[in-house]
Amino acid sequence: MTKTMIRGMAAERAVVPWYHQEQAVSPFETWTRNFVYPIWFKYVKGPYERYQYEHLIAELRGYGLMQDDQHSDKEPVVERALEILPHDLMVGRYRRLMRAQEMSAKKMHLPLESQNYDPMIPYMAPFIEEAKFQLQEEQELLQFHPWDRRLFSGPTTGLGETTPNSAFMAWCLEKDACFTAPGLSLDEPVKADKLGQPKMTxxxxxxxxxxxxxxxxxxxxxxxxxxxxxxxxxxxxxxxxxxxxxxxxxxxxxxxxxxxxxxxxxxxxxxxxxxxxxxxxxxxxxxxxxxx
Known part of the structure; x- marks a missing residue:
C-alpha cells in the first residue's frame, strides 16, 4: 500500500499545475487587444495618467522635493537603505524635507527659478537594491522565517521596523506599562489596571x-x-x-x-x-x- 501511495504521489507531483501552463488567448481577447485597447489608451487612460504624472511633478517641484524623498522611512527596506546612504545624500534629503515642511507651514513655494529640475531621479535606487540583498542575506544566514519573529516585544511591533515606538500599536503597548514611565513622579502611585488592586509608589x-x-x-x-x-x-x-x-x-x-x-x-x-x-x-x- 505504501508503494502504491508513493507512486500515486509521484504521478501527482509530475503534473504541471494549471497556473504554470500557457493559457491560450481567445479570438475575442485578440480582437480587444488589437482594436479596442489602443483607442482606450489614446483617449482615456493615456491622458489621465499623463495628467496625474504632471500634477505630481508640479507638486514635488513646488516644495523642492524628490520622488525618493516620499518613501516612508518606517518601511524595513527603506530604513536599511537610509542607514547605508552616503553622508552627502543623507544631508541633502534631510534639508529638502525640512525646507518643504517650513514652506508648507508658511503657505509658500519654492521660487520659480529654482523649480527647473527633475524630481524623478532615483538617487536611492542603488541603495534600496543593496538593502534588499543585505536583508535577504541576513535572513538566509540566520535561517529566518517570517513566522519565527516575536510580535510586540518591547517598543516595536515585530512586523519589520527597528525604530522604537515608531508604530501606533507600539505606543498603545508602552502606555502605562511600567512605573518607570517618563514623567512619573517617584511619589505618585502606580496606575492600577483593575479596581481593587493595591497601589504603590x-x-x-x-x-x-x-x-x-x-x-x-x-x-x-x-x-x-x-x-x-x-x-x-x-x-x-x-x-x-x-x-x-x-x-x-x-x-x-x-x-x-x-x-x-x-x-x-x-x-x-x-x-x-x-x-x-x-x-x-x-x-x-x-x-x-x-x-x-
Missing amino acids: AGEAIEVIRALRPGGFAVAEDEEQVHKFAQAAWAKHIEKAQRAFTSRASAAVSSSASPAAPRKTAPAAARVVAQPGDGNCLFHSLAYGLGQ
Whole structure:
C-alpha cells in the first residue's frame, strides 16, 4: 500500500499545475487587444495618467522635493537603505524635507527659478537594491522565517521596523506599562489596571527591588522567600503576588528607614530595567532577575 501511495504521489507531483501552463488567448481577447485597447489608451487612460504624472511633478517641484524623498522611512527596506546612504545624500534629503515642511507651514513655494529640475531621479535606487540583498542575506544566514519573529516585544511591533515606538500599536503597548514611565513622579502611585488592586509608589518599588535583589538582602534567609514570590509573580496569580509585593515593599521601606536594621548596599546594576522581550513590567523584571 505504501508503494502504491508513493507512486500515486509521484504521478501527482509530475503534473504541471494549471497556473504554470500557457493559457491560450481567445479570438475575442485578440480582437480587444488589437482594436479596442489602443483607442482606450489614446483617449482615456493615456491622458489621465499623463495628467496625474504632471500634477505630481508640479507638486514635488513646488516644495523642492524628490520622488525618493516620499518613501516612508518606517518601511524595513527603506530604513536599511537610509542607514547605508552616503553622508552627502543623507544631508541633502534631510534639508529638502525640512525646507518643504517650513514652506508648507508658511503657505509658500519654492521660487520659480529654482523649480527647473527633475524630481524623478532615483538617487536611492542603488541603495534600496543593496538593502534588499543585505536583508535577504541576513535572513538566509540566520535561517529566518517570517513566522519565527516575536510580535510586540518591547517598543516595536515585530512586523519589520527597528525604530522604537515608531508604530501606533507600539505606543498603545508602552502606555502605562511600567512605573518607570517618563514623567512619573517617584511619589505618585502606580496606575492600577483593575479596581481593587493595591497601589504603590515608584519610590517604594525601587526600594524593595534594591532590598530584594541577590546580594542586597537585609537578611540572608529572605532569599528563598523572594524566589518563591518571584515565581508567584511570574505565574497566573498576579493579583495575589501584587498584594504580597506591596506588603514586602512596605516592610523593606520601614526596615531601611530604621537605623537598627541596616541594609546592605545594593550593587550598581540593581535597578529596574527593561528585560529583552518581557516589556517593562516590574514583576517581569523581578522574576527575570531572581529566576535565573
